[in-house]
Amino acid sequence: MSGCWGGDHPDTLTARAGLADFYARAGRTGKAIVLLEKVVADRERLLGKDHPDTLTTRTNLAFCYAQAGQPDAIELLEKAVADCERSLGEKHPGTLTAYANLAFFYTRAGRTGKAIVLLEKVVADRERLLGKDHPDVLAARGYLAFSYTRAGRTSKAIVLQEQIVADCERLLGKDHPDTLTAHANLATSYTRAGRTNEAIGIEEKVVAGRERLLGKDHPDTLTARANLAFSYTEAGRTGDALVLQERVVADYERLLGEDHPDTLTAHANLATTYTREGRTNEALARHERVVADCERLLGESHPDTVTARAGLAASYAQTARTSEALILRERVVADRERLLGEDHPDTVTARASLAASYAQTGRINEAVVLLEKVVADRERLLGEDHPHTMAARADLAAFYVQAGRASEAIGVDERVVADHERLLGEDHPDTLTARANLAISYARAGRMSNAFVLRQRVVADRERVLGEDHPDTVTARASLAASYAQTGRISEAVVLLEKVVADRERLLGEDHPRTVTARSNLAGLIRAVEAKQRGRPRRGDSR
Known part of the structure; x- marks a missing residue:
């Protein structure tokens, strides 16, 4: 195309931006960034820094930086949003899209409160400007539901997602790809809410629908199979999950290549299921492979590489290689503090895992001190009722038992049970687990x-x-x-x-x-x- 119109022609720049989007969707984020950096520079030179096309490209570039794990990506997105507000106005569609992109990465960074505020504004503005039935409004509601889920507000997410499913079926039809995506998102929330059988029923239909409409090898079909496998695992059907995950890995390798990020994620998920099945040596070998591949492809400091190391550390812990798990978890904590910051949810989770390693290696007092900090951090950052906060309290009670502080453990466990009953209901699987943990504390206290x-x-x-x-x-x-x-x-x-x-x-x-x-x-x-x-x-x- 550049040969027909010249490298500076607007259509040539648009074509390059489209190719960059294709690279980003294919997991080739590095190539997308290189291309977008050139498009941004060309559009700034030819159209000016405040032209809508320049602002859109700059926003897309910041989005790719965030996908690549660049530490200052959110700050770049915030700057892109500010530029859109200044040049286009707060209600411009391009500004609203920039808000939605920023909110997505706020959610990923654990800043769900800020994400929800932004997305509620996007939904309201799009409804007013475009009408409640516009596809962009449905998409914004979907992003908002995702943020509700990540914030632990699963019931609110489910109400919104059930409405989105109904709207998609009414406006687009039951077989539209966006309708199937709405069903898939609802199923994910059902799984989080402990409604795994309902989730599985929906996900099996989504897989069948995507195979029929998009083909068995379409990326969205592969994603649907991976989600179904996860729900099988949550329902205790690890055999079914294993068969499906092995197929997903083979499909990703064949279609996307062994080095695609989605392929690496599929390998990591399969390793986790191997662990649940007691096939710990296979799990360990696969985790080691994922770490090596991430280091080679993404670099030692990429967030996904650090996550792969955390998975490997978990495998070490499962195979009684507790000293190696401890060393690796100390590294993960240090890396996440440096790359993500001390208050990032993944950093706090890394500290919780390190506390578990302290307990496994007999350093129970250090484990208790560190997990008390994790509980305090999650209460401050996520809120007292967030599922991750409640999970940390339950772990702390178990450490109190291990440290011979059974009376304190009972107090914490009784609170955890009451919180689960109030927030999730008496029959939620996590509520049942909380009661089982309380019984352990009762037994240890005599x-x-x-x-x-x-x-x-x-x-x-x-x-x-x-x-x-x-x-x-x-x-x-x-x-x-x-x-x-x-x-x-x-x-x-x-x-x-x-x-x-x-x-x-x-x-x-x-x-x-x-x-x-x-x-x-x-x-x-x-x-x-x-x-x-x-x-x-x-x-x-x-x-």
């Missing part, structure tokens, strides 16, 4: 009756909510068996633990770490029963 009653409730609730074969349900039975043993009801403990062993052999396989643990616990109980029987006086013997 309150065996309280622990026993609560564990019975958790078993019944998980059987009803998750199903009898869900891994968390089987774990609840194992905990109840422990309560039987702790209260002297050894025979009942043996019967229940025999069921746990049989279930884990059937569901996870005979060599899965959880199966091995259950079998070991059962053997210990049987030995205790035999010892008790040997110690009983025979009929006619003196006592």
